[in-house]
Amino acid sequence: EAGVAQSPRYKIIEKRQSVAFWCNPISGHATLYWYQQILGQGPKLLIQFQNNGVVDDSQLPKDRFSAERLKGVDSTLKIQPAKLEDSAVYLCASSLDWTSGRAGHFGPGTRLTVT
Amino acid sequence: QQPVQSPQAVILREGEDAVINCSSSKALYSVHWYRQKHGEAPVFLMILLKGGEQKGHDKISASFNEKKQQSSLYLTASQLSYSGTYFCGTEAAGADGLTFGKGTHLIIQP
Numbered sequence A: 001e002a003g004v005a006q007s008p009r010y011k012i013i014e015k016r017q018s019v020a021f022w023c024n025p026i027s028g029h030a031t032l033y034w035y036q037q038i039l040g041q042g043p044k045l046l047i048q049f050q051n052n053g054v055v056d057d058s059q060l061p062k063d064r065f066s067a068e069r070l071k072g073v074d075s076t077l078k079i080q081p082a083k084l085e086d087s088a089v090y091l092c093a094s095s096l097d098w099t100s101g102r103a104g105h106f107g108p109g110t111r112l113t114v115t
Numbered sequence B: 001q002q003p004v005q006s007p008q009a010v011i012l013r014e015g016e017d018a019v020i021n022c023s024s025s026k027a028l029y030s031v032h033w034y035r036q037k038h039g040e041a042p043v044f045l046m047i048l049l050k051g052g053e054q055k056g057h058d059k060i061s062a063s064f065n066e067k068k069q070q071s072s073l074y075l076t077a078s079q080l081s082y083s084g085t086y087f088c089g090t091e092a093a094g095a096d097g098l099t100f101g102k103g104t105h106l107i108i109q110p
Helices: none
Strands: A005-007 A010-013 A019-024 A031-037 A044-050 A053-056 A065-068 A075-079 A088-095 A110-114 B004-006 B009-013 B018-023 B030-036 B043-049 B054-057 B060-065 B070-075 B084-091 B104-109
Touching: A005 A088, A010 A019, A019 A088, A019 A110, A031 A075, A044 A065, A044 A075, A075 A088, B004 B084, B009 B018, B018 B084, B018 B104, B030 B060, B030 B070, B043 B060, B070 B084
Parallel strands: A010 A110, B009 B104
Antiparallel strands: A005 A019, A019 A075, A031 A044, A031 A088, A044 A053, A065 A075, A088 A110, B004 B018, B018 B070, B030 B043, B030 B084, B054 B060, B060 B070, B084 B104
16 A cells, blocks of 8 residues: 655745645545644644545644645645745645544655755 | 653663653543654554553553543563654544644664
8 A cells, every 4th residue: 555645855945935745645545634843843733634625724824824635635735935934844644534543644744944 | 732741752772661651631532652763754653542442562552541641652672673753642532633742752772
């Protein structure tokens, strides 16, 4: 079974520029999550999708971050404009469905550096 | 609210045992344990559901005390491959995404 795929793996941009990250979840997984992991900390949930609908985006900085999952499979996370404090690893995870206690499987992440 | 993990770091010799704790002030539905090696994604270890069950996975096991809202991860006869940062992720009722602790750094020395 193929795992969660993410691209790019690394990205360096200047502040105020825009950036987009892509995620392809495990086949058949209806629930998709985007997490932000700042160096030395645990992952922080940004947004959760169930199919193509948003379940929870309460911690997403909506003035600069946006995410979509139009066809209920792939997802894109965008930052516009980026700030220095956005430097982090952006992890995508998926789980079978939106049921409590389901294991989430993480992708390799995209390491973003904002200069 | 973020769960509290303890200890922050542990250094062991190969073959020794370790216990990592995770406490929450909120009522939990489940606790998820992950291990993350430097520069890699977190890898799923196990889920503990409310009800106080204990699970095992090779020489790694965990328990969940629902009354205390506390979970413990037990690593017995540690191997070099166990090195990494261990995170607990907690799930309150409602099938929300996980809230992770700050992690426990585990170093296994030969």
